[in-house]
Amino acid sequence: MINVKSLEVREVEYTYESRPKISNMDDVAKIVKPLIADTNKEFFITLYLNTKNGILRQEVISIGSLNSNIVHPREVFRTACKVSASGIIVAHNHPSGDPAPSREDIELTKKxxxxxxxxxxxxxxxxxIGYDRNYGFKEAGML
Incomplete structure (x- = not known):
């Protein structure tokens, strides 16, 4: 397991054989939650996907404070272009445990x-990512 909290590893690149496939929000949570659960800071992670939704790379884009994080599309899409990703999934935690999206979360998603x-x-x-449940913009019909 990668310990993102210690900042030893900020990105992971997968080989063809080890590349997980993403088909729903639960798949995202299985990959991301162990890395950022039980932290007192917001971690913003991007999963870069190929055309079959296999993960090419995952990367910590930003580490924020207890209740906020600064993320710019430039940082999110820089690696996407570099690895020729066809799509991305972004994820972050809410240290409060409540996964309901904030106004800022909604605005960032639109951007x-x-x-x-x-x-x-x-x-x-x-x-x-929340404590006992997660929120997906796609599942909620917001994408």
Missing amino acids: LVESGKIIGIDVLDHVI
């Missing part, structure tokens, strides 16, 4: 979707 459309990289989901 990411708009930016992705311009460069031809789909934002497939934005998942917020």
Whole structure:
């Protein structure tokens, strides 16, 4: 397991054989939650996907404070272009444990979707990790 909290590893690149496939919000949570659960800071992670939704790379984009994080589309899509991702899924935790999206979460998601459309990289989901449940923008019909 990668200990993101210690900042020893900020990104993971998968080989063809080890590449997990993402089909829903639960798949995202299985990969991301162990890395950022039980932290007192927000971690914003991007999963870069190929055309079959296999993970090419995952990367910590930003580490914020207890209740906020600064994320810019430029940082999210820089690696997406570098690894030729066809789509991305972004995820972050809410240290409060409540995965309900904030106004800022909703605005960021809109910016990411708009930016992705311009460069031809789909934002497939934005998942917020809580203590005992998670929130997916796709599942909620917000994407």
